[in-house]
Amino acid sequence: MVAxxxxxRVAYDGTGFSGWAVQPERRTVAGExxxxxxxxxxxxxxxxxxxxxxxxxxxxxxxxxVDVPDEQWQRVxxxxxxxxxxxxxxxxxxxxVLPPDVRVPSVEVVDDRFDARFSAFRRHYRYRITDDPAGPPPLRRFDTLGWPRPLSADAMAAAAPGLLGEHDFAxxxxxxxxxTTIRELQRLDVRRDGDVVTVAVSADAFCQAMVRSLVGALLAVGEGRRPVDWPAGLLTRTERSSEVTVAPAHGLTLVGVxxxxxxxxxxxxDAATRRRRDT
Incomplete structure (x- = not known):
């Protein structure tokens, strides 16, 4: 069979999904x-x-x-x-045929050397937070975290540079x-626009819960519970820190690869990505 x-490119509202990966008896993006x-x-x-x-x-x-038979590609x-x-x-x-919370904005024919996972060299995420006492606007409630206390975006931004570079993010x-938990964090920007604080994060790859944990550490700095140098100081740890709160999922969006x-x-x-990094 010629394939x-x-x-x-896929866009989705993650609110109603149990993540990307197929899971028995759960609604997932990959399943749909x-x-x-x-x-x-x-x-x-x-x-x-x-x-x-x-x-x-x-x-x-x-x-x-995804791979599809050539004759069916011609027909479909x-x-x-x-x-x-x-x-x-x-x-x-x-x-x-897709449900309204999943869309495919673009399709491109590529040769079989392309691998969506292993050919990638950078991923980009955005995390949205509002410290407006009223909470997120109704139309943004599913993609913006409402934070109950005022945040210093300047303090969060000051803490960010210490996390950049290749480190063990255990x-x-x-x-x-x-x-491995070794990753190269290439961008960590914090910007305020009115009542919304946006954290932009880019890296060659991320381990599970890494972005939301980084945001959780910056939130602790932003509300004054931790000093500016505290997030970078955790990079000396070799195990997950119980002091870091994982920020809720709904504020996070994967915006590009x-x-x-x-x-x-x-x-x-592909070959470079598959090689395991070590310390």
């Missing part, structure tokens, strides 16, 4: 997307995502890939009267057996 590899693809292709195989998001986490720029993505398949046709067809990660622009670099990036 066509498709790169999909796989079901939609199976309605259009038989079979659609190898659904692979750039990064699994936890329950309640949203995405505007998630990326995954070719508009009536047209000679060649058009990815926009598949975008429209997926919109007709204090900020949920440990998995035989998995970066890949090499040259397809020839996908395979080399």
């Amino acid at each position: 066509v590899r498709l790169r999909l 997307l796989a079901a939609a693809l199976d309605r259009l292709f038989d079979p659609a195989t190898g659904l692979t995502v750039a990064g699994r998001t936890d329950a309640g986490v949203h995405a505007t720029g998630q990326v995954c890939h 993505a070719t508009a009536r009267g047209a000679g060649e398949p058009d990815p926009v046709v598949l975008v429209r067809r997926l919109a007709g 204090a900020y990660c949920r440990r998995k057996p035989d998995a 970066d890949y090499p622009t040259d397809p020839a670099a996908w395979a080399s990036r």
Whole structure:
């Protein structure tokens, strides 16, 4: 069977999902997307995502890939009267079978060297918080954390640089057996716009709960419970710190994943990503 590899950008409201990964008897993003693809292709195989998001986490720029039979790609993505398949046709067809809290804004045909997970070299997240005494506006209540006390965005921003670079983020990660917690944090910006504080986080990769734990540490600084140098001081720990509170999931959104622009670099990036880092 000749297969066509498709790169999909995926957006979803994570409120009603138990995360990305398929779980028995639970509603997940991958479960809904796989079901939609199976309605259009038989079979659609190898659904692979750039990064699994936890329950309640949203995405505007998630990326995954899937393989479909070439003959079915020709049939499904070719508009009536047209000679060649058009990815926009598949975008429209997926919109007709997906639930309203999941969308695929774009589809691209790529060669089989592309791997949504291992070809990526950077992921970008945003975390939204409001310290408005009234809480989040009704239309933003699902993607913005309401914080009950005033926050100093300046103090949070001052704490951020100490966390940048490659470190062992064990204090900020949920440990998995035989998995490294060494990561390269490339961006950690804190900005206030009116009553909304946004934390922008970028790294080559993240371990489980890392972004929400970093935000939790910055919140402790922002409300004055911890000094500015406290978050960086936790990098000396070799185990998860019980002092760090994991921020709620609903304030977090995966906004983008970066890949090499040259397809020839996908395979080399894949090999580099699969090599386990050590101290």
